[in-house]
Amino acid sequence: MSELIKFVEKEYQEARAKFPSFKSGDTVNVHVKIREGNKERIQQFQGTVIQRKNAGTNGETFTVRKVSNSVGVERIFPILSPNLEKIELVRKGRVRRARLYYLRGRQGKAARIKELV
Amino acid sequence: MTSIYSADGQNVACTVVEAGPCVITQVKDEATDGYRAVQLAYGEKKEKHTTRALAGHFAKANTTPKKKVVEFRDFRVEFEGGVSIGNIIKAGEVFIEGDFVDAIGTSKGKGFQGVVKRHGFAGVGEATHGQHNRLRAPGSIGACSFPSRVFKGQRMAGRTGGRRVKMVNLRILKIYPEQNLMLVSGSIPGAKNSYVILEK
Numbered sequence: 001m002s003e004l005i006k007f008v009e010k011e012y013q014e015a016r017a018k019f020p021s022f023k024s025g026d027t028v029n030v031h032v033k034i035r036e037g038n039k040e041r042i043q044q045f046q047g048t049v050i051q052r053k054n055a056g057t058n059g060e061t062f063t064v065r066k067v068s069n070s071v072g073v074e075r076i077f078p079i080l081s082p083n084l085e086k087i088e089l090v091r092k093g094r095v096r097r098a099r100l101y102y103l104r105g106r107q108g109k110a111a112r113i114k115e116l117v
Numbered sequence: 118m119t120s121i122y123s124a125d126g127q128n129v130a131c132t133v134v135e136a137g138p139c140v141i142t143q144v145k146d147e148a149t150d151g152y153r154a155v156q157l158a159y160g161e162k163k164e165k166h167t168t169r170a171l172a173g174h175f176a177k178a179n180t181t182p183k184k185k186v187v188e189f190r191d192f193r194v195e196f197e198g199g200v201s202i203g204n205i206i207k208a209g210e211v212f213i214e215g216d217f218v219d220a221i222g223t224s225k226g227k228g229f230q231g232v233v234k235r236h237g238f239a240g241v242g243e244a245t246h247g248q249h250n251r252l253r254a255p256g257s258i259g260a261c262s263f264p265s266r267v268f269k270g271q272r273m274a275g276r277t278g279g280r281r282v283k284m285v286n287l288r289i290l291k292i293y294p295e296q297n298l299m300l301v302s303g304s305i306p307g308a309k310n311s312y313v314i315l316e317k
Contacts, residue, residue, distance in 0.1 A: 002133070002309060002310075004133045004135060004298060005118075005119045005133055007293075007296065007298070008119055008121075008133050008293075008298065008300060009119055012121065012122070033126075057119065058119050058120045058121060058122075059119075059120045059128070078122070078128055080122060081122060081126050081128070082122055082124065082125075082126050083126040
């Protein structure tokens with residue numbers, strides 16, 4: 001990456017430090033600020049991290065998957081977004097790949113991830 | 118290119134531009150040249166790669182040889198110091214955050230390309246129903262016995278890219294005055310580390 005881009009991105013990288021380090025396979029609880037008119041409230045979204053994309057850049061995102069009312073829901077969060085209030089690391093998972101797309105085709109017991117001890 | 122976040126959480130794509138320091142090497146006015154313009158020079162160059170003529174030109178402005186020399190017409194004096202030969206212009210003095218600028222650069226060369234990439238033709242549209250290996254073909258290039266020739270300017274395949282391209286109305290998102298850096302929204306024509314002209 002160019003030195004100039006590194007220089008510009010440097011000041012945004014500090015926002016990363018307030019979150020715990022997490023990988024794909026981990027279960028996280030993401031607190032997102034939501035604006036409704038003038039009011040601002042916090043919404044929580046808990047699920048499994050199935051990928052982290054564009055790591056190390058300003059455009060880094062992570063995808064959280066959860067099953068809600070037996071419907072799979074995935075949300076993509078930019079990790080440097082000012083709308084992210086907090087990320088809680090709930091559980092560390094043991095997985096063997098970085099992109100857990102195989103979870104999409106699985107349900108119930110088959111979609112479990114072993115806990116990392 | 119990179120991206121930054123605005124206060125309301127929008128992720129905005131932007132390009133980092135090093136704008137300056139530029140040296141004023143010549144000021145043209147109506148009396149001597151018939152029009153008003155300012156000539157700016159940017160980028161260090163070795164003395165042995167400079168022609169005698171240019172070396173003399175730079176010596177007049179009391180500066181070292183520069184790589185790029187560009188003329189700007191009807192330059193407005195909006196920074197302290199004013200326009201006179203030898204003055205140094207920096208990004209923070211000319212541009213303000215929130216301004217709109219035009220960026221002129223040489224687009225990336227793409228070699229010999231077909232009409233779909235070069236002119237945005239739609240191609241044939243179907244791979245089946247009797248079409249054979251003509252998916253991205255241009256189709257008809259004119260009529261028959263009249264005019265029995267192809268009109269000039271008919272868009273065809275050929276060398277693509279590598280031309281002067283202007284992107285208009287790009288917003289300046291941020292300026293770093295000490296580093297002479299600017300963040301300009303969106304993309305800018307040309308490869309990384311190539312030269313662009315910014316006009317306000």
